[in-house]
Amino acid sequence: MTRPPTLDGVNAIPSVHLKSAAPDTEPPLPYVISATSTGIETADFLAASRDTIRQRLHEHGAVLLRGFDIGGVDGFDRVVRAVSGTPLNYAERSSPRSAIKGRIYTSTDYPPSEEIFLHNENSYQAIWPLTLFFYCITPPDTRGATPLADTRRVLRSIDPAVREEFARRGWTVVRNFTDGLGVPWQQAFNTEDRSEVEAYCARTGVKAEWIGRSGLRTTAHRVAVHEHPVTGEAVWFNHLTFFHVTTLGEEDCEGLREMFDEADLPTNTYYGDGGRVPDEVTAHLRDCYRAAQRRFDWQREDVLLVDNMLSAHGREPFTGPRRIAVAMAEPSSRS
Numbered sequence: 001m002t003r004p005p006t007l008d009g010v011n012a013i014p015s016v017h018l019k020s021a022a023p024d025t026e027p028p029l030p031y032v033i034s035a036t037s038t039g040i041e042t043a044d045f046l047a048a049s050r051d052t053i054r055q056r057l058h059e060h061g062a063v064l065l066r067g068f069d070i071g072g073v074d075g076f077d078r079v080v081r082a083v084s085g086t087p088l089n090y091a092e093r094s095s096p097r098s099a100i101k102g103r104i105y106t107s108t109d110y111p112p113s114e115e116i117f118l119h120n121e122n123s124y125q126a127i128w129p130l131t132l133f134f135y136c137i138t139p140p141d142t143r144g145a146t147p148l149a150d151t152r153r154v155l156r157s158i159d160p161a162v163r164e165e166f167a168r169r170g171w172t173v174v175r176n177f178t179d180g181l182g183v184p185w186q187q188a189f190n191t192e193d194r195s196e197v198e199a200y201c202a203r204t205g206v207k208a209e210w211i212g213r214s215g216l217r218t219t220a221h222r223v224a225v226h227e228h229p230v231t232g233e234a235v236w237f238n239h240l241t242f243f244h245v246t247t248l249g250e251e252d253c254e255g256l257r258e259m260f261d262e263a264d265l266p267t268n269t270y271y272g273d274g275g276r277v278p279d280e281v282t283a284h285l286r287d288c289y290r291a292a293q294r295r296f297d298w299q300r301e302d303v304l305l306v307d308n309m310l311s312a313h314g315r316e317p318f319t320g321p322r323r324i325a326v327a328m329a330e331p332s333s334r335s
Helices: 042-048 051-059 072-084 150-156 160-169 194-204 250-259 279-290
Strands: 016-019 031-035 060-067 100-103 102-106 114-121 127-140 148-150 171-175 207-210 215-222 226-228 234-238 265-272 303-307 309-314 321-333
Touching: 016 194, 031 051, 031 171, 031 303, 042 051, 051 060, 051 072, 072 100, 072 102, 072 127, 072 148, 072 303, 072 321, 127 226, 148 150, 150 207, 150 234, 150 309, 160 226, 160 265, 160 279, 194 207, 207 250
Parallel strands: 031 060
Antiparallel strands: 016 031, 060 303, 100 102, 102 321, 114 309, 127 303, 127 321, 148 309, 171 215, 171 265, 207 215, 226 234
16 A cells, blocks of 8 residues: 655645645635545545644634545545544434434435524534534535534624623523424434433533423523634634524524414523523624635535534535535533
8 A cells, every 4th residue: 555645745745735725815614635646545644644634624624625535434434533533423413314324424304405504513512523524425416515604703703792792691592392393302312211311411411391291391501602622712602593593584483483482492592591682683693604604515525524613514405316424523512
């Protein structure tokens, strides 16, 4: 086997092309590393160049590997392990996913016509993955990008009064698990044992209330602005915009507000002390995410590495047979 290329410098890597930002311009998101010849052992390449790859990841927020021979789902698993170690289980779920193999999952199983708004994976939990991996098995026919937004830039763009209010009060998410609507609690917590759910919630700072014969309400108070554990930068890292009822869209929002009392909505967010977040505030936050959003079109065998605290991600509507595998790694927490 040939010696894998390294990332010591562009001139030393004949089979890899690094796309860097031009001077005095916004850093690219994602940062692109392209293979320009065949036969590169991707996992070996990443293992040898792991430190520099991670440096690019922490600088830009996301790295796109393009043109490499990944080797299917098994090869994707090796890529994850080479960069970040053992993949994580998907726990306290908020969206439907299917396991492909081991701890490699499908991307969110929502209808192709629906947008998935920008968010940071599991940022409503006490522990979240620091690094995400996406692997394009089959690209869509049209659209279907995984847009990204730099959370440092989002934070800077938020009105200072709004930003300080959330920094001071934090935020709260309330989730109601109701039969026939959304992800059932048994799937969200990977168990049918209520005592296991209660024990998990007690460990992770979540209040659990059993409603009626089969319902569950969970309430979690979280921090809105975090410090990145590696770079030390302040980041806008939360699910408060994603989970707010108005982010569903006007028609769906009005329908749910007609069907449910505020406390019984499937998901909704509040200030950390339980105060109502005005609709215009979440509209402003959505505008900040949109302004920071960047996109690229998927190509077969692309692998996207995302620093989950530096970059929010979403999904465009699409047509065609889009199939993206996902893995999560490196558990992190505020402590």
